[in-house]
Amino acid sequence: MTKLDIVTLPDPILRQKTRPVTRFDDELQTLIDNMIETMREANGVGLAAPQIGRSIQLTVIEALPKEDEEGNEIPDSRQLFVIVNPRITWVSREMVDGIEGCLSIPGYLGEVERHQAIRVRAQNRHGKKIKLKLNGWTARIFQHEIDHLQGILYIDKLTSPDNFWTEEAFQEIQEKMKEEEAIPNA
Ligand code: ZN
Numbered sequence: 001m002t003k004l005d006i007v008t009l010p011d012p013i014l015r016q017k018t019r020p021v022t023r024f025d026d027e028l029q030t031l032i033d034n035m036i037e038t039m040r041e042a043n044g045v046g047l048a049a050p051q052i053g054r055s056i057q058l059t060v061i062e063a064l065p066k067e068d069e070e071g072n073e074i075p076d077s078r079q080l081f082v083i084v085n086p087r088i089t090w091v092s093r094e095m096v097d098g099i100e101g102c103l104s105i106p107g108y109l110g111e112v113e114r115h116q117a118i119r120v121r122a123q124n125r126h127g128k129k130i131k132l133k134l135n136g137w138t139a140r141i142f143q144h145e146i147d148h149l150q151g152i153l154y155i156d157k158l159t160s161p162d163n164f165w166t167e168e169a170f171q172e173i174q175e176k177m178k179e180e181e182a183i184p185n186a
Helices: 026-041 136-148 167-185
Strands: 046-048 058-062 080-091 095-100 108-115 117-123 129-135 164-166
Touching: 026 046, 026 058, 026 080, 046 136, 058 136, 080 136, 095 136, 108 136, 108 167, 117 136, 129 136, 164 167
Parallel strands: none
Antiparallel strands: 046 058, 058 080, 080 117, 095 108, 108 164, 117 129
């Protein structure tokens, strides 16, 4: 497998609408395997084809592993999705705020409002039609990745222009909040 180069802003491919995948051939299978490896090496939870310089409707997603009560990783709790030609067919009215980053915007984080739950129709890596019901963190990752296929980035959807930070600034805010919370108990 080959690790692919990740495209970052301001590369214009990140702003292009992608075209559907029509051929589920060996070349596609190799590309998918390389995208999975690249996502894992970068500690990402999702990677869309434009992020490796291909303007096609393909994304790989791997939610973080679930943890038991003691915080240990539950074996085989990582769920890998290979999503081709996706379409969101339903969204919940309930919205949730959450913090997102993007491998194409390294070093930054921002707060984005997303649908709490969605339904998606897509094809798997062999072209078979699939239907998915997603919620919570997984639904958030899917919305982020499917946006990539439309040339949309999370920075277009910030809850406020102020809610965009460098990773360092965000960490400082988190620590300050912890300190402030700690005072009444001191
Ligand atoms: Zn992204």
